[in-house]
Amino acid sequence: MRRWLRYPLLTLALLGLWLLLNESVSPGAFLLGGMLALGGAGAFAALTPPRPRVRRLAAVLRLLRDVLVEVVRSNNAVARIILQPGRAQGRRSGFVLIPLDMKNPYGLAALTCILTATPGTVWVDYDAARSTFLLHVLDLIDEEAWVRIVKDKWERRLMEIFE
Template sequence: MRRWLPFPVLTVGLLALWLLLSGSMAPGTIILGGALAIGAAQALTALDPPKTRFRRPRAALRLALVVLAEVVRSNNAVARIILRPGARHRRSGFVRIPLDMRAPYGLAALACIITATPGTIWVEYDSADNTMLLHVLDLIDEEEWVRIIKNRYETRLMEIFE
């Protein structure tokens, strides 16, 4: 069964997404979505993704709540910057952040979290130094950004993925 359907959860998820996006439960839509989902799962085996284990679902839920709150807070902060451009002198810049995490899925999740948060973007990852380069729209204190990334996100991701 694993050879025919190597990633069953992914396959079911892709089929469900296909059906939601198409807005139809017609037999042809289900067959086409199923074929595409199975084909995508088979194609993923060629990439040979590293094995991982999702260790702490409660920690993931807490992280999701933290990220949601941070996205809302950051949206408000960026809106204030855009709507009141002359209110305060703004300085954008880059911050290099040393990371302790090495898990590839944890790093990918960190990149998604940072890029999804308005006002910040993951620019580069240096695997030799295990550092990331972060661009911040309103950079006031570089050390504060290092603390935010390490304490708010990296420690939780390490708890989940390592």
């Protein structure tokens, strides 16, 4: 039983997913959803992933809010770049190489998702040996500025949460 309850957050999330999909909170839906959630979490535990240690829930919520703000802001910026004909000549896009201090796989995954989900930046490649990653930026003005943005705005806060 312990194996199935090792990931309580995952179990709860799966149960919530099932209830949302059924649009019902009847005992039957709870029972079936609970069984599926326990089975799913047990299957996940059988994969023996590294244990995540999430600390500071308040920091996670603040981070989510800032990601949302950043997504809205960069949606606007990328829409402008696409629609304005004159800026196509002056704009420069390119790759930036960013050195990272973070080693935690969950933190790296979160950073990847944040950077790729915001329009205008795509995570392209990661070199684990040198812990640097390659970022493609649509509107590249200053490479040093991007290194600072990624490190100060996201990496430091993710390290606080995951390490």
